Amino acid sequence: MAHPYWPLFDVEVRTPRLTLRAVTDEVATALADLAARGVHDPSFAPFSVPWTEVGSPQLERDVLRFHWRSRADASPSNWRVPFAAFVDDVVVGSTDLAAEDFSVLRQFETGSWLGREFQGQGLGTEMRIATLTFGFVALDAEWATTRAWHDNGPSLGVTRAVGYEPEGSRRAVRRGQADTLLGFRMHRDHFDSELRRDDIDISGAAGVRGLLDIDGPDASAAPDERRSPAS
Numbered sequence: 001m002a003h004p005y006w007p008l009f010d011v012e013v014r015t016p017r018l019t020l021r022a023v024t025d026e027v028a029t030a031l032a033d034l035a036a037r038g039v040h041d042p043s044f045a046p047f048s049v050p051w052t053e054v055g056s057p058q059l060e061r062d063v064l065r066f067h068w069r070s071r072a073d074a075s076p077s078n079w080r081v082p083f084a085a086f087v088d089d090v091v092v093g094s095t096d097l098a099a100e101d102f103s104v105l106r107q108f109e110t111g112s113w114l115g116r117e118f119q120g121q122g123l124g125t126e127m128r129i130a131t132l133t134f135g136f137v138a139l140d141a142e143w144a145t146t147r148a149w150h151d152n153g154p155s156l157g158v159t160r161a162v163g164y165e166p167e168g169s170r171r172a173v174r175r176g177q178a179d180t181l182l183g184f185r186m187h188r189d190h191f192d193s194e195l196r197r198d199d200i201d202i203s204g205a206a207g208v209r210g211l212l213d214i215d216g217p218d219a220s221a222a223p224d225e226r227r228s229p230a231s
Contacts, residue, residue, distance in 0.1 A: 006071070007207025008081060013130045014201045018123060020083035020095065020130050027084045028067040030091040032060035038116040045175050046152045047113075070096070076213035077101055083134075085114075085127050092118040095131045097139075103216060106142035108135045124158045129195055132162070136191045138205035139214055143185055150180040159184050163194055 003009040013020040021027065036059055039052050051062055070080045082096035093114035099107060110131050114124055135141045146164060148155040164184035172181045209215055 002204075002207065007204060007211050008071070008074075010204035010207055011081075011083075011134075012201075012203050013083070013134050014203075015126055015130050015197075016199055017087065017126045018092070018130065019086045020127070020134070021086060023067045023070075023082050023084050023094070025064075025067075027091065028064050029060075031067075031084055031094050032063040034091055034093070034115040035063055035113075036060050039113050040116065046149065046155065048147065048149070048172060048174075048181060050175070074212070076103060079212055081134075081208070083131070085123070085130075087118070087123065091115075092123060093127060095127050097131060097135050102139070102141075103213060106140065107145065108139070108141050108143075109145045109147075110135070111146070119154065124154065125161055128158050128162055129197070130200060132186070132191055132195060133197070133200050134202060134205075136188050137196070138202045139209065139212075142188050144191070145183065145185045147181055147183045149174065150182055156182070162186075163190055 009022045009024060011020075011022050023031065035052065036056050040046050042053075045053070051066070052059065054062065067082060070082050074080065078100050079102070080096055080098040082094060084091050085093045085095060093112065095110065095112035097108045097110055099105070099109070102108065110128065112124065112127055112131065114127070132144055135144055144164075145167065146155075146159055148159065150169070164186045167183040167185045169180050169182050171178050173179070
């Protein structure tokens with residue numbers, strides 16, 4: 001049954017290897033438990049926001065706060081849509097799309113993480129493609145962007161494998177020191193020609209389009225069920 005007030009809870013993106021589902025409070029708790037078991041080697045700092053560098057139970061509480069804040073702050077002008085990734089109903093990681101002024105810019109940024117126990121299995125690439133599919137197919141984006149520290153090999157490997165273009169670098173603070181953050185972008189033409197697949201299904205997109213005013217106040221609702229590519 002569709003959620004009467006918060007259509008983001010109804011969204012699913014299904015691939016043969018994993019499913020992206022909305023982050024309810026129950027799912028957020030599962031993500032918090034997964035993060036507490038480890039996301040990366042403690043000597044490494046892969047994230048521009050160092051959310052993993054705190055102890056328990058602050059880390060788990062911060063994960064919950066992140067998802068509560070994402071819901072509370074979502075508006076047509078500035079939103080973040082997080083998903084949990086499941087393999088055989090087991091939570092393995094999280095991915096999200098974030099955008100400002102999407103109805104004008106048609107651009108979103110992705111971020112993601114996998115529990116350490118699930119890394120090295122190709123799930124990061126599959127999760128990224130599923131996320132891009134939601135952004136380009138369900139939300140009709142024109143551009144996707146992402147960023148990573150210059151030495152974040154796993155993230156950069158996924159980004160380059162799916163074909164983002166380099167978009168320069170900038171200096172940013174990392175553990176109190178200046179470091180280099182790399183930026184990348186992808187146009188929907190590349191997604192359509194190289195990444196779009198007919199084995200990825202999306203449900204619940206219409207409600208999200210309405211919530212985030214993707215089509216504008218006068219546009220008719222999009223179909224609730226979409227397939228990539230459209231049949």
